[in-house]
Amino acid sequence: MVANYNCFIETPIGALNKNQSDTLDARYNYWNSSQGPDGTNGAEASSNVSYEPYTEECANITIENTPMVLMPTNQKVLLYRLVQMSHGPITSPTMVMLNSTTSH
Amino acid sequence: MGYSDSDDVGGDNLEAYCNNLSGNPTAIVNYDESDTINATGNWWNSAAGPEREFKTYNKSMQGDKVNGNVEFTPWLTAPCPDGESFAPVEITNLGGGYPSIQAAVNDAGEEDTILAKAGTHTENVSVTEDVTITGEEGTHCEKPTVLEGSFNIKVDGVTVKNFKITNTGNIREIEGVFIGDSAGYTDDPDKVIKVCSNVIDGINSTSPEVVAEGIHVKSYDNGDQINGVLIKENIIKNIKKSDYGANGIKLQANVNNITILSNKIQDVRGTWIYGITSTQSSLEEVIPKNVDVKHNILKNITASTYRGVAIGIEEATYPG
Numbered sequence: 001m002v003a004n005y006n007c008f009i010e011t012p013i014g015a016l017n018k019n020q021s022d023t024l025d026a027r028y029n030y031w032n033s034s035q036g037p038d039g040t041n042g043a044e045a046s047s048n049v050s051y052e053p054y055t056e057e058c059a060n061i062t063i064e065n066t067p068m069v070l071m072p073t074n075q076k077v078l079l080y081r082l083v084q085m086s087h088g089p090i091t092s093p094t095m096v097m098l099n100s101t102t103s104h
Numbered sequence: 105m106g107y108s109d110s111d112d113v114g115g116d117n118l119e120a121y122c123n124n125l126s127g128n129p130t131a132i133v134n135y136d137e138s139d140t141i142n143a144t145g146n147w148w149n150s151a152a153g154p155e156r157e158f159k160t161y162n163k164s165m166q167g168d169k170v171n172g173n174v175e176f177t178p179w180l181t182a183p184c185p186d187g188e189s190f191a192p193v194e195i196t197n198l199g200g201g202y203p204s205i206q207a208a209v210n211d212a213g214e215e216d217t218i219l220a221k222a223g224t225h226t227e228n229v230s231v232t233e234d235v236t237i238t239g240e241e242g243t244h245c246e247k248p249t250v251l252e253g254s255f256n257i258k259v260d261g262v263t264v265k266n267f268k269i270t271n272t273g274n275i276r277e278i279e280g281v282f283i284g285d286s287a288g289y290t291d292d293p294d295k296v297i298k299v300c301s302n303v304i305d306g307i308n309s310t311s312p313e314v315v316a317e318g319i320h321v322k323s324y325d326n327g328d329q330i331n332g333v334l335i336k337e338n339i340i341k342n343i344k345k346s347d348y349g350a351n352g353i354k355l356q357a358n359v360n361n362i363t364i365l366s367n368k369i370q371d372v373r374g375t376w377i378y379g380i381t382s383t384q385s386s387l388e389e390v391i392p393k394n395v396d397v398k399h400n401i402l403k404n405i406t407a408s409t410y411r412g413v414a415i416g417i418e419e420a421t422y423p424g
Binding site for chain 2: 003015017043
């Protein structure tokens with residue numbers, strides 16, 4: 001299972017994986033804390049859950065007012081990782097979009 | 105005034121239309137199973153049409169009663185001649201009117217579009233044809249077409265969208281939308297099941313030891329793998345089972361290529377709880393494959409005995 005760009009709010013455990021033969025990809029999620037699953041009041045991650053990098057915020061979580069497509073807001077972490085992975089200029093459309101978002 | 109078609113009166117080919125039927129315990133009755141009374145286009149003292157045996161549309165508001173083999177849809181929304189013709193459900197590409205969603209599904213062909221009008225439809229709909237079923241367009245949070253009951257999607261290629269779905273009962277495991285067929289599912293590799301832009305609000309069973317789910321996708325050991333489901337832009341909330349388990353979305357057994365995108369899952373409560381879970385079943389010890397969960401908000405996933413889990417992969421046979 002791949003679970004990215006989700007927000008876990010006021011929930012004790014953000015991601016739980018009892019399938020010991022496989023890793024749950026839970027990167028780029030918001031864990032109810034700017035410090036991720038290990039932060040104060042953070043939603044926990046179990047073993048066999050890959051959760052880094054995580055995002056520090058999840059904006060507009062009020063269920064009645066939230067835009068339908070919502071991305072965790074701390075794109076700096078994501079961009080940093082993408083740049084790290086790319087080892088060079090950002091060329092794909094997705095990466096260009098993220099770069100533009102973080103410039104504001 | 106009332107109409108009847110029986111052997112006593114000889115009612116072959118009886119038609120009754122543009123009548124104002126008001127104040128009759130039973131307005132039209134037909135016990136002759138070989139002949140149908142065409143009673144479309146009448147005013148039944150209610151914009152919700154006549155009271156009938158299987159009350160599905162705005163059932164608390166229905167008018168004078170109809171019994172037996174009588175065709176009454178469409179009806180008039182006001183007394184004749186001012187009332188407009190209305191059917192609570194239509195097959196938009198064919199133009200036919202139906203008293204219930206199930207009646208339209210039963211009459212639909214492949215890739216037809218069924219529109220359920222604004223109002224409350226009380227029924228459990230078994231979807232056995234590749235159709236699109238849509239409620240009327242509403243805002244993100246408010247859907248004017250309400251289903252009190254459930255959709256059971258049994259075939260590939262079905263789309264369900266723009267409904268508010270509530271389901272409370274006391275007979276079994278209960279869902280808002282169930283995808284699967286215990287009699288055997290047939291997968292079409294070129295089709296995807298889509299559940300989009302619905303508000304699933306209030307799923308609760310009073311039966312002991314049964315689970316409540318907003319959306320449940322489950323394969324059985326006597327059919328194909330369920331391959332290709334899109335669950336997008338739904339609000340799923342108030343899924344509650346005080347003495348047992350509850351899930352916002354449960355994926356179970358041999359299902360593959362599931363995309364869960366931009367949903368909001370909130371206020372799921374019970375003894376053990378998952379916002380989204382992927383697990384095996386008692387019939388198939390297989391965990392769903394290729395599950396992609398992105399851009400969802402999961403809030404207040406809280407359990408009374410165990411700890412609430414936003415997203416989980418389980419290995420137990422009967423997880424919440």
